[in-house]
Amino acid sequence: MTATVAPAEQRPALPSNAAVYRDDGPLSAALGRALGRAGRFPVPAMALLLLGVGAILALAAFAGRDASTGLVAAAVAWLVLTVGITSGHWPKESFHWAVPPLVRLGEYAALAWLAATADAVPAAFALICALTFRHYDLVYRLRHRAEVPPRWLNLLAAGWDGRVIIAWVLLAVGALPEAMYVWAGLLGAVSVAETVAAWRRFERGRGTAGEFDEVEGEGE
């Protein structure tokens, strides 16, 4: 008998926390599968992430509210392409932690900026608030209940890639800010309702999975 722990590859394949926190949609996942697999992509993953997110931040700072719908479209496409590839093309393992915050930053900044070009920042604030609920819940449900959201909810939420594209479509058809408010309300309501239902199921089943320690620095 050897008292060693099986290496990671031999244990059942659960998605890593970082992969769950990314909140990829179908498009991003497809890009990762098609272009990012097994390190085939010639550009380092961290460079892709920084180029994708950095472009959005730079455009938001310098082009700002005056950006044209076309420029926004190009920026959204660039973000989806670069960051999408990294869903299958990860940086060195000790840097995996840097991926989810960059994806969040890119997504939220893109939403805020494209809303700003239509003078709809409050609507973007509402949508981002609804999204923060979804995203914090991704973390906490994994930590406390060892669960990931059901497939239908992920499809409904459309992933970060789907959301920036939908937001751009709403911008292009001139539906901002009203549509964004409605979207925020619906997404928030569905997310909260699903979470409440999931907690009820969990409390009835009294599962044991998951850990819930107060980890320093993030339990606050």
Added chain:
Amino acid sequence: MTDKTTAVGAPRAAVPSGDPTAVATAIVIATAPAAGGACAALLPWQGATVLGRLLGQLGELGIGDVRVLTRPAFEAGVREVAGDRVQVAETMAGDLRAIADAAGERGAGLVIVPGDVITHKEALAGLLKDPRVVTGALLGGGWRSRQFAFRVRSKRGRVISAASPFHAVHRPTSAFLGVLKVAAADRPALAASAARLSELAAAPPEEWREELARKRDMWRKGLWRASQRGGEEAEEAEGDDEPADDFDDAPEHDEGPAAEDIVLSPEDEARLLEKLAAAPEDTTAVALVGLVRSGTHVGVTRLRRLFWDRPLSAQAAADAELRIRDYDEDKVLLDSAVKASDGFFTTFFVSPYSRYLARWAAHRGFTPNQVTTVSLLIGFLAAAAFATGERWGLVAGAVLLQIAFTTDCVDGQLARYTRTFSKLGAWLDSIFDRSKEYLCFAGLAIGASRAGDPVWTLACCALILQTARHFSDFSFGAGQTQVIGATEQPPVERALDAGGVAAAERRARDGEMPPGPEARSEPEPEVELPLSRRVLRAWHRIDRLPGVRWMKKMAAFPIGERFAVISLTAALFDPRVTFIVLLAWGGFAVVYTLSGRVLRSIAR
């Protein structure tokens, strides 16, 4: 769904009936000899024995099935205390065999504890009744435990390496206080590892014997150093139970004479002999090594500031009896309900009084979840007041937000004080914290628009910055936990743990010296370290300067500081100032935490 169990002392919580972490069996190891060859567990305690006290405590904690393992020489005395629940084994191999057999039975969780442990019942309850700790060990960092217990290294709430008479820990962080809880799910792992250890204990490998010899020298030097210091540190460090990385096992390299040249005082010499006689009987420590080395997730419960001792003479037991009287158990519990990892503002401006609110709430029978919900409602009111955009609203909102924050600290302290932990509670607490903060952002932004100075863009930036910061914390933490889980543990035959093996290999590679038992007590050669590691070491070293630890915590802009900034700037200035300060401090915190994390990731 739940049934109420009540106990004396602090108000008790409901325990779910199907609790997978419940403990039904106790294995008490009454094998350690005390001074003069008596049984340490049979030392006198308040007219009875130490063992009798412990058995009483286990009974009060609802553990019905108690088995006491002892040696033939102590059997008669132990039977007088424990009746027919006694099993006799000749050696440690027999103890481990008995543990393996007990663990192999079907049933709920079990606890292994030495019969000579003197501690508060709350300390035992803190481990045995905490549903968050599935399988776990009671750890402490106080001076007394440094002297008398085997060390462990724990990280992120998990024991990653443990010492025993035959095993060493590389860079230990605290001490194992003897109490080991094994949940039903981990019984097979315990059965397998204890069976293997039993075979090894019957014919100890060479490495085990060398390690025991090394420990003898280490303790001799430790007692000598303590006598040089005049024991002043003892008073100061007694209650200190913070996990620390500088809890080093082997700083004794070249300070002072070699072990064999040391002359100890007669008292110290007697203590060393007692310790040396008792150490090879420490079956619990060996069992913990077995579990940890088999990759089982062993969680951590801390002693907090409660009393703990393992006397090895009648005199030591009498001393313990005097010292335990100085402990106000309720006050200790309340004080240790305060989270050690809180930030500066929370620790110095909220916790000093919120703990008394927590006690009040406990006596009124409020549950933590009720308090959490009240806190959210007050947070709503604060946001609504901010949204008026008037001066009075900003001031009222600031005050309400502080009340909400205090209430929020109360819920956690109430949960720790009454041990009413629940996963739902932890989730509510976290998600409501976020909700309060972002609701206040919205309230402030609405108020500013009403006052004619729209700040939506700033509010959006603050929201995005804070969420991104949190996600960096979450995924960095998850990554570290994953690394710990994937660490390969050496087999129990080896005295060295994974860190020790790596360090020995590093030294062998560098040609410094052969990887032998002497080599591992030497410090790692600093010159060989890459820049990133050296920077990190220096970074940790300055923590010892007064105030530096608090400065670092403040720089990371934790929740207490954020809420204080919101309240102060909103009450005194206007929302624009609030968001600018939040963004400036938050931006600084990003640069600060990010540089640390990038360094650590490069160093790995």
